[in-house]
Amino acid sequence: MSNPIKLTIIGGINKDGTKEAIDRVEVSPGDILGIVGPTGSGKSTLIDDIEQLAQGDTPTGRRILINDEEPDTKMRVDPRLKLIAQLSQNMHFLADMTVSEFLQMHARSRGKDPELMHKVIELANTLTGEPIHEDDPLTVLSGGQSRSLMTADIAVISDSPIVLIDEIENAGIKKQEALELLAGEGKIVVVVTHDPVLALMASRRIVIKNGGMNDIITTSTEEKNVGDRVSEVDNWMMDLREIIRRGEVVEGVV
Numbered sequence: 556m557s558n559p560i561k562l563t564i565i566g567g568i569n570k571d572g573t574k575e576a577i578d579r580v581e582v583s584p585g586d587i588l589g590i591v592g593p594t595g596s597g598k599s600t601l602i603d604d605i606e607q608l609a610q611g612d613t614p615t616g617r618r619i620l621i622n623d624e625e626p627d628t629k630m631r632v633d634p635r636l637k638l639i640a641q642l643s644q645n646m647h648f649l650a651d652m653t654v655s656e657f658l659q660m661h662a663r664s665r666g667k668d669p670e671l672m673h674k675v676i677e678l679a680n681t682l683t684g685e686p687i688h689e690d691d692p693l694t695v696l697s698g699g700q701s702r703s704l705m706t707a708d709i710a711v712i713s714d715s716p717i718v719l720i721d722e723i724e725n726a727g728i729k730k731q732e733a734l735e736l737l738a739g740e741g742k743i744v745v746v747v748t749h750d751p752v753l754a755l756m757a758s759r760r761i762v763i764k765n766g767g768m769n770d771i772i773t774t775s776t777e778e779k780n781v782g783d784r785v786s787e788v789d790n791w792m793m794d795l796r797e798i799i800r801r802g803e804v805v806e807g808v809v
C-alpha cells in the first residue's frame with residue numbers, strides 16, 4: 556500500500572481576480588472528493604493545480620500542501636516519486652506489448668513482484684463486462700477495458716497516494732466499484748464529474764463557479780442512498796449492453 560498522506564488545497568482567486576469563497580480544503584487518505592460546476596467554470600484547472608502541486612505559480616494562485624507542508628521541489632519534478640496518478644476518459648495504450656508483459660514491466664519498475672499481474676487482471680475483470688486476458692495485446696483493448704486495467708493497476712501496483720479522475724462518465728466500467736477499490740487502498744480520490752454515481756459517492760463535493768471554489772457540499776445520507784440506487788441501474792445498463800454486444804438475447808433479467 557502507498558504511504559497515506561494528507562492533501563490540503565489553499566484557496567486562491569476567481570477568474571475576476573477576487574478571492575475564492577472556500578479558502579481551505581483538507582482531504583484525508585481514503586476520502587473521495589468530488590468537483591462539480593458548469594462547463595468552463597474551472598474544474599480541470601483545479602485538478603491541474605493538484606497535479607502540478609501548485610505553489611501560487613498558476614493562474615489561480617492556489618497552493619497545495621502535502622502533510623501540512625509545502626512539498627519540496629524534488630517531489631514536484633521527480634516523476635519517480637509519483638505522488639499522483641491520473642485516470643481520464645481518453646485513455647488508450649500505445650505500447651506494442653501484451654497485457655501481462657506491460658503489467659510485469661510496470662511491477663518490476665516499481666520494485667514489486669511481477670506475479671501481481673494476475674491480481675491486477677482479476678480485479679480489472681470485476682470492473683468491466685468484457686473480460687481482459689493476459690495475452691491480449693494492449694492496443695486491442697476497448698476504452699472500458701483500458702480504464703479497468705489502469706484502475707486496477709493504480710490500486711495494486713502504483714504507490715501514488717493521490718488519484719485524479721477527470722470525467723469518466725462513459726467509462727464502460729463499474730464506476731462505484733472502481734472508486735471503492737481505489738479509496739479502499741487508502742488513496743485520496745479526486746473526481747471531476749456530473750455523474751450522480753460518482754458525485755454522490757464522494758463524501759464532499761466542491762462547487763466551482765467563475766474559476767473559484769464557491770461552495771463545498773457534504774453528501775447527505777439521502778444523497779448516498781440515491782447514489783447507491785443509481786449505481787445499481789448503471790451496472791444493470793452495463794450488463795445489458797454487454798449481453799447485446801455479444802449478440803445474445805436479453806431474458807430473465809427483469
Ligand SMILES: Nc1ncnc2c1ncn2[C@@H]1O[C@H](COP(=O)(O)OP(=O)(O)OP(=O)(O)O)[C@@H](O)[C@H]1O
Pocket residue numbers: 568569570571592593594595596597598599600601614615765766767
Ligand atoms: N481561477 C482562475 N483564474 C483564471 N483563469 C481560470 C481560473 N479557473 C479557470 N480558469 C480558466 O478558465 C478556462 C476554463 O477552465 P477549465 O477548463 O478548468 O473548466 P472546466 O470546468 O474543466 O470546463 P469543462 O467542463 O468544459 O471541462 C481555462 O482557460 C482556465 O485556464
